[in-house]
Amino acid sequence: MRPPTMPPDAPTIARAQAGGEALAIICGGGSFPGAVAEAVVRRGRRPVMFGIRGWADAAVIERYAHHWIAIGQAGRFFRLARAEQCREVLFIGTVLRPPITQLRLDWQTIRLLPRVIRSFRGGDDKLLSGVAGVAESGGFRVVGVNDVAPEICVPEGVLGRYRPSARDRADIARALDVIAALGPFDVGQAAVVANGHVLGVEAAEGTDQLLDRIAELRRIGRVTAPPGVGVLVKAPKPGQDRRFDLPSIGPLTITNVARAGLAGVAVTAGATMLAEAEATTAAADREKIFFVGVREGMAS
Amino acid sequence: MRPPTMPPDAPTIARAQAGGEALAIICGGGSFPGAVAEAVVRRGRRPVMFGIRGWADAAVIERYAHHWIAIGQAGRFFRLARAEQCREVLFIGTVLRPPITQLRLDWQTIRLLPRVIRSFRGGDDKLLSGVAGVAESGGFRVVGVNDVAPEICVPEGVLGRYRPSARDRADIARALDVIAALGPFDVGQAAVVANGHVLGVEAAEGTDQLLDRIAELRRIGRVTAPPGVGVLVKAPKPGQDRRFDLPSIGPLTITNVARAGLAGVAVTAGATMLAEAEATTAAADREKIFFVGVREGMAS
Numbered sequence: 001m002r003p004p005t006m007p008p009d010a011p012t013i014a015r016a017q018a019g020g021e022a023l024a025i026i027c028g029g030g031s032f033p034g035a036v037a038e039a040v041v042r043r044g045r046r047p048v049m050f051g052i053r054g055w056a057d058a059a060v061i062e063r064y065a066h067h068w069i070a071i072g073q074a075g076r077f078f079r080l081a082r083a084e085q086c087r088e089v090l091f092i093g094t095v096l097r098p099p100i101t102q103l104r105l106d107w108q109t110i111r112l113l114p115r116v117i118r119s120f121r122g123g124d125d126k127l128l129s130g131v132a133g134v135a136e137s138g139g140f141r142v143v144g145v146n147d148v149a150p151e152i153c154v155p156e157g158v159l160g161r162y163r164p165s166a167r168d169r170a171d172i173a174r175a176l177d178v179i180a181a182l183g184p185f186d187v188g189q190a191a192v193v194a195n196g197h198v199l200g201v202e203a204a205e206g207t208d209q210l211l212d213r214i215a216e217l218r219r220i221g222r223v224t225a226p227p228g229v230g231v232l233v234k235a236p237k238p239g240q241d242r243r244f245d246l247p248s249i250g251p252l253t254i255t256n257v258a259r260a261g262l263a264g265v266a267v268t269a270g271a272t273m274l275a276e277a278e279a280t281t282a283a284a285d286r287e288k289i290f291f292v293g294v295r296e297g298m299a300s
Numbered sequence: 301m302r303p304p305t306m307p308p309d310a311p312t313i314a315r316a317q318a319g320g321e322a323l324a325i326i327c328g329g330g331s332f333p334g335a336v337a338e339a340v341v342r343r344g345r346r347p348v349m350f351g352i353r354g355w356a357d358a359a360v361i362e363r364y365a366h367h368w369i370a371i372g373q374a375g376r377f378f379r380l381a382r383a384e385q386c387r388e389v390l391f392i393g394t395v396l397r398p399p400i401t402q403l404r405l406d407w408q409t410i411r412l413l414p415r416v417i418r419s420f421r422g423g424d425d426k427l428l429s430g431v432a433g434v435a436e437s438g439g440f441r442v443v444g445v446n447d448v449a450p451e452i453c454v455p456e457g458v459l460g461r462y463r464p465s466a467r468d469r470a471d472i473a474r475a476l477d478v479i480a481a482l483g484p485f486d487v488g489q490a491a492v493v494a495n496g497h498v499l500g501v502e503a504a505e506g507t508d509q510l511l512d513r514i515a516e517l518r519r520i521g522r523v524t525a526p527p528g529v530g531v532l533v534k535a536p537k538p539g540q541d542r543r544f545d546l547p548s549i550g551p552l553t554i555t556n557v558a559r560a561g562l563a564g565v566a567v568t569a570g571a572t573m574l575a576e577a578e579a580t581t582a583a584a585d586r587e588k589i590f591f592v593g594v595r596e597g598m599a600s
Contacts, residue, residue, distance in 0.1 A: 174485070181481045185474070187498035198487035201501040204517055213513075217504055 020046040023148060024086035024140070026069075026077070027056040028093030031275050032152070032248065034060035036092050039149035048084045050077060055094060078138040089140045090148060091132075091244055132243065144243035145273060154249065154293040156269035160284035164264055164292060168231055170196065172266045172294060175233035183238035189247045192262065194230030199223055207234065207247075211256035218261050227261040235268040235296075242271060250275035254283035254291065264290030271296065320346040323448060324386035324440070326369075326377070327356040328393025331575050332445075332452070332548065334360035336392050339449035348384045350377060355394065378438040389440045390448060391432075391544055432543065444543030445573060454549065454593040456569035460584035464564055464592060468531055471496065472566045472594060475533035483538035489547045492562065494530030499523055507534065507547075511556035518561050527561040535568040535596075542571060550575035554583035554591065564590030571596065 023045050027033035033056060037047040041064075049066035051058070061068075067080045081089065132142045145152050158164075164172065175191040178198055182188035190202035192214050199217065202210045211232065217223040234247040249267055257265045264284070272293070274280060284291035323345050327333035333356060337347040341364075349366035351358070361368075367380050381389065432442045445452050458464075464472065475491040478498055482488035490502035492514050499517065502510045511532065517523040534547040549567055557565045564584070572593070574580060584591035 178482070178485050178487070181485065182478070182498075182501070185478050185481065185498050187478070188501065192503075197504075198482075198485050199504040201482070201488065201503050203492075203501050204497075204499040204523055205513055206522075209513070213505055213509070222506075223504055 020044045021088075022046045022048055022084055022086040023143075024048050024050060024077075024081045024084065024089040026050045026052065026089060026091045027061055028052050028091075029055040029057065030094045030248075031057075031060070031250070032273055033057070033093045034063070035152055035275065036090065036145060036149050037064055039151055043149070045148070048081070048086055050080070052093075074134050074138065078140075081138075081140065087139075087141060088143050088148075089135050090143050090145070092145065132241065142243050145246060146242060146270065150270070152273050153246070153270050154267050154272045154274045156293045156295055159291045159293065160281045160289075162264065162284065162288060162290040164231070164266065164290045167195065167229070168263050168290065171231045172233055172292075174198070175231060175266075176235055176294075179233065179235045180238050183240075186237060189237060190232060190234045192230060192232050192260070194223070194225040194262070197225070199225075199230065207232070207253060208256055211253075211260045214260040214262070215256075225261075228263050230260075230262040232257050232260070232262055232265045233267070234265070234272055236271045246271055246273050248273040248275060249280060251279045251283040254280055254287060254289065258287035258289055262289065264292070266290075266292045266294050268296050269293030320344045321388075322346045322348055322384055322386040323443075324348050324350060324377075324381045324384065324389040326350045326352065326389060326391045327361055328352050328391075329355040329357065330394045330548075331357075331360070331550070332573055333357070333393045334363070335452055335575065336390065336445060336449050337364055339451055343449070345448070348381070348386055350380070352393075374434050374438065378440075381438075381440065387439075387441060388443050388448075389435050390443050390445070392445065432541065442543050445546060446542060446570065450570070452573050453546070453570050454567050454572045454574045456593045456595055459591045459593065460581045460589075462564065462584065462588060462590040464531070464566070464590045467495065467529070468563050468590065471531045472533055472592075474498070475531060475566075476535055476594075479533065479535045480538050483540075486537065489537060490532060490534045492530060492532050492560070494523070494525035494562070497525065499525075499530065507532070507553060508556055511553075511560045514560040514562070515556075525561075528563050530560075530562040532557050532560070532562055532565045533567070534565070534572055536571045546571055546573050548573040548575060549580060551579045551583040554580055554587060554589065558587035558589055562589065564592070566590075566592045566594050568596050569593030 023040055025033060025037060025047050027049050033049065037049065040047045047064050049061045049064045051061035051066060051068050053068050053070045065084065069077050135142050171193040174196060175193040178191040178193070178201060179188050182201065187203045188201050190207045190210055191198060192200040192210065200210050200214050214223060234249060236242065236246055247267065249265065249272055253265065281291060323340055325333060325337060325347050327349050333349065337349065340347045347364050349361045349364045351361035351366060351368050353368050353370045365384065369377050435442050471493040474496060475493040478491040478493070478501060479488050482501065487503050488501050490507045490510055491498060492500040492510065500510050500514050514523060534549060536542065536546055547567065549565065549572055553565065581591060
């Protein structure tokens with residue numbers, strides 16, 4: 001069992017804010033920025049939140065020392081982060097590739113624009129490594145969740161009450177193979193396999209849409225595997241920069257896996273972020289599906 | 301330009317029915333069984349249609365010598381096809397993997413059941429090669445569309461008024477690479493790539509659903525490539541048995557490509573069936589998108 005993840009209390013936050021090495025956390029949407037900040041505080045570091053306007057949740061950001069920035073404001077970020085004495089920066093949370101017309105560029109960013117534009121061609125990996133390059137050009141070290149808060153990631157082993165069957169394990173291995181095959185194309189952090197049959201591969205649509213599609217294909221009879229057969233597997237792309245965009249899982253994923261009629265979900269241990277660990281495991285038990293962290297390189 | 305594909309007239313059909321070597325055509329749904337029968341008649345052979353109940357279109361089947369069969373009635377098919385003096389059999393048209401509970405098995409099929417059951421595990425390729433094995437065990441030679449009616453397939457080159465740009469050609473090459481990478485998993489006859497970014501990969505859902513998804517992702521701003529950027533590519537899986545289940549394209553595909561905001565569609569020449577050639581090309585011109593047949597092995 002993982003320890004319960006109560007938010008740190010006000011005195012703990014105050015102590016961390018007073019001392020500890022500063023860490024700039026550039027925050028997109030969702031609950032992970034808050035979870036990471038809590039873990040960072042528990043480890044005695046001082047988080048400085050940089051909420052991305054339009055994405056970050058004010059209620060999360062404003063618990064800590066914080067600033068608001070817009071995408072494209074590298075210069076403003078450099079100035080504020082240096083003033084806060086941050087030397088390391090972490091990117092966390094959801095930010096979708098913005099339409100070019102919505103970018104608000106400052107002069108520092110415009111100076112770096114050729115690099116940023118190159119990073120907008122191709123897949124997410126290129127985009128993110130371009131963003132990392134920008135941060136590094138400002139003298140910051142880019143770190144990942146695994147460096148500063150590894151407890152946010154799914155551990156290895158069975159997390160709930162149910163275990164994958166031999167057939168489920170074969171489906172998991174096949175889905176991991178599919179994800180590995182798509183690695184060179186910077187796509188596909190998830191796949192659904194039932195009885196050896198690849199039912200769905202995630203590209204731009206995200207895991208929840210992938211699962212909705214499986215549920216719908218089952219409803220209209222296009223997927224004929226009986227309920228309780230099939231697995232969702234999430235894994236980082238091979239060669240992916242682990243400092244960014246790790247796959248994640250939470251209670252909603254579990255609900256959608258159950259709605260899609262699958263037997264369970266497997267994710268790469270140590271490389272998949274887990275939102276609300278207890279609620280996620282409880283949801284798996286309630287839906288009678290398995291939830292496992294598998295060792296990397298388990299593909300057949 | 302392809303010659304216009306008017307249905308053969310009654311005297312032509314009558315002549316073909318009287319003479320010519322018989323060809324058993326096992327017909328699923330859609331318009332391809334009719335198009336293949338017309339081409340076969342034009343080449344002087346005698347089609348004998350075996351409509352699969354629940355899938356084949358009676359209006360198409362009943363133009364020719366015909367019988368109705370159900371999935372699982374291998375014995376009945378063997379008996380009827382031998383009486384019609386067919387030595388070759390072609391499978392054509394849509395038949396989705398039926399739920400086991402809907403199968404109606406005859407004794408001949410039950411004798412062959414271990415082979416059929418093996419073929420139901422894994423992907424479509426295994427299913428189809430299992431079906432071919434059943435037909436061959438009855439003494440029939442299984443042929444493909446390319447053997448008896450190659451004019452049904454898309455030729456190489458630009459088919460409409462619009463041509464792919466250099467960027468489109470790069471996206472086409474990348475999509476072909478994605479499809480090739482998924483070949484070992486018996487999945488993915490189609491992919492959508494925009495500006496080097498893989499937006500979607502087809503698995504169990506079919507091409508029209510893939511395109512609906514791209515249209516929706518664009519509508520909600522999750523795909524930010526501007527309209528007119530991106531390609532749909534369809535290609536047979538590497539190693540796929542070309543006697544079955546070639547990818548196909550028709551006017552509806554073109555309409556959906558346009559609705560998804562893509563620049564055009566590329567398919568493998570000689571290995572993609574084309575429904576309603578003139579209507580499909582006319583739709584591409586009307587929607588101002590390109591439609592090309594690309595040489596196999598054009599992947600980068």
